[in-house]
Amino acid sequence: MSNHDSRSTSSTIPPTPGTLPPPSVAPAPRVGMDPRPHAPEGWAPPVAPNRPAEPTEGQETVTLTIDGKEVTVAKGTNVLEASGLLGEEVCHFCYHQGLSIAASCRQCLVEIEKMGKLQPSCQVPVAEGMVVHTSSPTVLKARREMLEFTLKNHPIDCPICDKAGECTLQRHYMAHDHQLTRVDVPKIRKPKHKDIGREIVLDAERCILCSRCVRFCEEIPGTAELTMSWRGDHEQIDIADGHRLDNAYSINTVDICPVGALTAKDFRFAIRAWELHATPTTCNGCATGCAVELHTKHEQAYRVVPRFDPAVNGHWMCDEGRYTYKELDPQARVHRAEVDGATVPLADAIATVATRLTKARKLAVVFSSSATNEANDALRELAEVLATSVKGREGITATRYVLGHPRGEGDAILRDADKNPNTNGAHDAAAGSAGDVDKHEAELALELAGRAYDAVLFLDDSGELSEVALAGLANITSVCLASRRTPLSSACSIVLPAASWAEILGTYTNRQGLLRVVQPAWRPEHDRKHRADLLRDLMLAMGLRNVATAKERTRLLADEHEHAELQALVTDPKAMRPTLLRWANMRG
Amino acid sequence: MTISVKKVSLQRTTRDQIFLPAILEGLLTTARHFFKNTFTPGHGDVETIRYGEPGVDVKDYYPERFRGVHRLMHREDGSVRCVACMCCSTVCPARCIYIEAEDRRDDAEKAPRSFVIDELKCVVCGFCVEACPCDAIRMDTREHWIPTETRAEAVLGKVELMSRGEQSVAVQGGLGASYREQAPKADPRFTHDPR
Amino acid sequence: MTQVTSILSSLAESLRRHAGVLRSASVLTLAVLLGVLSTACGEPPTATEDPVAVRTEPGELVFHPDTRPVAVSLVNISEKPVVIGRVRVDESTPDWVGFAVGDDAKPGRLAPGERMTFHVGVDSGYFLGSGDVRPVVEAEGEQLVADDEYREGKARLAFTVDGQDHGGMPIRFEDPSWVGQYLGPALVKILLLVMGFIMPLASLLTWMERKQSAMMQDRLGPNMAALKIGGANLRLWGIPHFIADGVKMLFKEDFIPRKAHRALYSAAPLFAFIPALVVFAIVPFGDALCYDRMLEPLSAADVAQCADGRGGTPLQIAQIDVGLLYYFAVASLATYGTALAGWSSYNKWAILGALRASAQMISYEVAIGLTIVGALLVYGTLEPHALVKAQESSYWGIALQPLAFVLFFTAAMAETKRAPFDLPEGESEIIGYFIEYSGMRFGLFFLGEFIEVIFMSAMLATLFLGGWGLPFGMLGPAGFSSPLMAQLFLFGAGAGLTVMGVAAWRTGKAGELFGATVALVGIIHLFIGVWSLFTGWGTEIPHILVVGLGMIIWGGKVFLLCGVQLLIRWTLPRFRYDQLMSLGWKGLLPLSIANIVLTAILVYLLMPGANPAS
């Protein structure tokens, strides 16, 4: 882009280098071990302690009147949740569905008949026959005055605040207060841009003391690094002496902070929230498969944030998973097919692969636990095709491996030690009718180093192989369906450009056996294609007919699992359009 | 909401329907202007400012709020006032402002690493000035954008934009020059900022 | 009142300021006047003496091989009655055998002012060469005449007036070559009309349109382009802008869209431009020019003979009997230009414009055709030259056919595709059929449009405003119809020009020279008017002057009508397309049919000869 400042040539802001998580622990030996990930014993998704208002079957219900409308909700829920059923929730700061109730912000005050004072709706459980007014003049006045109070010492840093555009305070101010400040005395100063942890910067002035972050650290990771210090005007959030906010889930505090008091170093100043497009997808970080949103602009990803999914991750995700978007680095993308180091048209490369594979004597196919079910399934089909004898060629049975990212750290909250999103799916496909994978990844390295094969096909570019093994790839027909340059894809003699997980519709099978969906945030550019489609092209080049496309495979999976959402996505591609965050108003 | 059609019946007199009288009236009006302007010394009612005639200086006629080439204002220390909030680039209808933010590593926290305006694309609407919360960008240079030989010359970077700028003392919230500065600095007792 | 005083005082002021110019101007005027007066006074009007008391009309009779018997008149121009003797072809002239005087030539008495008309015919077979070399008894020597060619011949019509032999009327027989009779004069006239009138006026209109609209809208308009001649920087109110425009168009990139149909795309501007020019062939821009006697006053019969091509040429490129049908035929060709331009550009806006243009032009051609039928009924001819002559002898078309005039004007503006009928162009929405054109190709469309404007003005002048004539037959082929008419014209034109000149002078700068010139011309007119008051001058004017005056009057009418069209174009807003169509089909068409019916009835009732029953 020549339009750019002469002193800087890149068109988009490279993400501020955040501190990556510490190097994962050395991989555990896998031979003889069950390779499939399992949720820990007794694990349940960290879902909301506050019951959603909508009654499920067999639940006791309560009927109350809110703003003149009758509503029936589950017993035990609170008035604020109940008001959500009638449209918008009562405006609030400190209440969060996934956390305990503090009722500290008093923004959610409502009028309840037969109660003398205004009541914080987040704290009042629903009762039969209750009559609630959420927008009576008294309530509106209280709301407005609470806001003014909250804003009294607020610095109004919006121009430099990363929360601007998705800030709850901004939104409530515009909706309920919208007046000029009446403060004519100096504001209280508190520390700004204070480095409180590996991932987090604190601006104490912007904090509205809702204590969501404190409660999160106590309740979810259970580490309780944060606390309130001082009192009155000077009360502020702080880390306990000698501690830093370094838990594995710390960036969630940034998401739940209703204002820009806590900001993530990785996202700090990278881009304004309202410029981002959000794509609902699944985290690639581990076998848990948290529901996430990928935030992108112009084919570049900027961050990953959790998406509420009661079946898997509740409201949260781990810090490690947020960095998976770095895999989408535009600099490292593979755009065109390469054969023996030369860039060639995709069709030519596919033809070359087809000839070389059919000529191979000893062949290995490597399934990938970071590739989608569709891709693994297509590879299974290819292996079966190669194994069948046809006229003029004898069938050749390929040795099947599963390769993926090395194991890492896991815990009992969300993280799994298997750092691949689709180990289950890959094993299912690789096992095929035979019942189990032929050999495991540790053996692959050895065999490659020993030149056991004259052709290898890698489904994905991830996986760590020894230098010797990689060197062994150079002189044989080694094909890699790569979306980025990794040591593995660079070592292979043939590289086919594959679309990354941000460019395709596909599925993973997570450790619970659930189908997890990834959706495209942008269209694959250049020659990049869904891996299943690349393999389909390959099979077509081998003379096959009627090979399923990636989409057809997804449709089959959706039907098999009766996954209504996925079925809808396959039939209506428009449903996959990313939404512009500018219209999303607020997060947190 | 439904869309409904409201029919307004025109009350046309015969005179209206013939058209000709009204047309003649119109012609008379324009003809009157024509003759008056043509044959009066100094061209009668013509108010046009004779830009380009010798002795006429364009700038004498610029209105007070004339919008010219952009400039970026300075802080007291001469650094750029802009905080890269992207309000201007967001509001710009011509999408001609490109900003990359960086951390200033001081109390002002954020600043543009690069700030580029493509004056060729700019439609001189002034929205960027309206949107700026920091009085960082202005168009009060009283300079027309002058055509250049290459497009690249019309793309102004931070340095060129700042070269037209000067110090601005405007304050957010409009409560005087330094209400934040008058405030007591954060009490060291309450802070333990490792930086 | 104050305005008058202010104008007067500013007039006085500028008079003072421009005393120098004024002085030289007045000296010049006086010199010219003295010159004119001395020549005029040197030859006082002579009392008519026998036998000149009888004038022959035409002065000289010219025959071509296919000429039918020609009506010839003898007019008594003296104050007493005369007796005409036998009219015969003088036997002493070499070719008297070839001509014959009709039976209707009877000797008799002619009261003062009375006229006697009879026919003279030719036996062209007599002049047909026999294949031999035949001696011609004339001083000129011998003529070689081939078998199938005519030779020239001369004779004289002789008669006695009060017993005295009158000088008579020379008769000439000739068979001019095709080149001499048709091609040569046509080429000269084409050159004269196109290069001398249409092109300059069209170019001027491109400037006028902008300047006039500017003045109407209280703007300045083009005023910057200048001619730098020597040290002088002539801005001339921006007139040089059209030169700048022309240069720009010639040098602009000639762009052809990638998917355009190249051949048709290139041909389309010609289709639009050429018909606009070709159609001018039928427009009469003057009566007729007699080659031989340009400096003498000529009678109507002389001019009519010249108009017939004998001894002169009509001032019209092609005198076609079905002139108006020719116009319809050629003008509708212009539709192809627009339609092809739109289609071949491969652009949706272009095709939209083209469709609009085609529909509009077809719709309004119907109305144009029908409005003219009215004029046809009244004047009984389709030949434009004859139409003008008919108007000269009766009343102008605008008086006899006022409705047709309005309808024709409206439809003509629609035909030129200009506001308020500029939907094919629709600058604000589709740009129209020439959206893809640039450079001179666009220039051709642009110029073609202005030429159409000029043509429509010329048609209006021809059909409804008496062509080259003045109202009430003020100006006849011989001169003004009476001294009073001459004085009226001279005083009117003189006063008008003087006022305009003074007004232009007062605008200052370049206006001074121009205004002074115009005012000077006006003052000369006034002086001649005064002179005419005393001498009765004006009924017999040298032929060339009459022709020139006619052409100037014609040009002035066309120019003014162009101005009116511009005025309308810049006053009225554009129609909506449905309004345009409903105006064409529901307004103009029924009205023009009504006009025909009404005219037919009136003609039937009022015009002698039209009603077989009477």
Ligand code: SF4
């Ligand atoms: S927290 Fe919200 S209101 Fe406060 S400075 Fe940031 S964006 Fe503005």
Ligand code: SF4
């Ligand atoms: S930092 Fe944010 S989440 Fe924590 S108390 Fe302050 S406002 Fe609430």
Ligand code: SF4
């Ligand atoms: S003046 Fe308008 S178009 Fe130009 S940079 Fe500012 S906002 Fe953009």
Ligand code: SF4
């Ligand atoms: S709006 Fe002002 S402060 Fe914000 S980026 Fe533009 S110039 Fe800088």
Ligand code: FES
């Ligand atoms: S949300 Fe109820 S008190 Fe904060």
